[in-house]
Amino acid sequence: MEGMQCFHCGREVFTTIHKPRGYQVDYYRLHTGHTEVDYLVNPKPDAPPLRYLRLTQPIDVLTCVDCYVRPEIRQRLEDDISGRRAILEAAARGNPSLAARGESRAGGAFLVVNDRHEG
Numbered sequence: 317m318e319g320m321q322c323f324h325c326g327r328e329v330f331t332t333i334h335k336p337r338g339y340q341v342d343y344y345r346l347h348t349g350h351t352e353v354d355y356l357v358n359p360k361p362d363a364p365p366l367r368y369l370r371l372t373q374p375i376d377v378l379t380c381v382d383c384y385v386r387p388e389i390r391q392r393l394e395d396d397i398s399g400r401r402a403i404l405e406a407a408a409r410g411n412p413s414l415a416a417r418g419e420s421r422a423g424g425a426f427l428v429v430n431d432r433h434e435g
């Protein structure tokens with residue numbers, strides 16, 4: 317069976333252990349991925365297309381319970397969820413081949429942005 321690793325520290329993580337009284341969680345899963353800008357036809361007549369971020373490559377980021385208690389890691393996870401900064405983009409900085417492909421953008425997938433102002 318293939319082992320799962322913490323995205324941050326690399327340690328092996330284990331599935332949730334169920335006990336007679338409750339359970340023990342070993343990791344948290346963040347469903348994220350690479351996104352790219354795409355366009356939707358605007359339903360309003362004569363309006364510009366709607367720009368949005370499409371999730372092109374879903375990736376699960378695993379965070380072990382040890383890393384989850386660290387404030388800087390919680391901040392990175394929250395930045396990804398809120399779309400401020402993609403967690404994969406932060407990781408790509410130490411990985412030139414990933415960074416050069418330029419696939420990582422803001423993590424807020426499915427955010428609809430109308431980038432032109434009318435009037």
Ligand SMILES: [Zn+2]
Nearest residue numbers: 322325380383
């Ligand atoms: Zn960890």
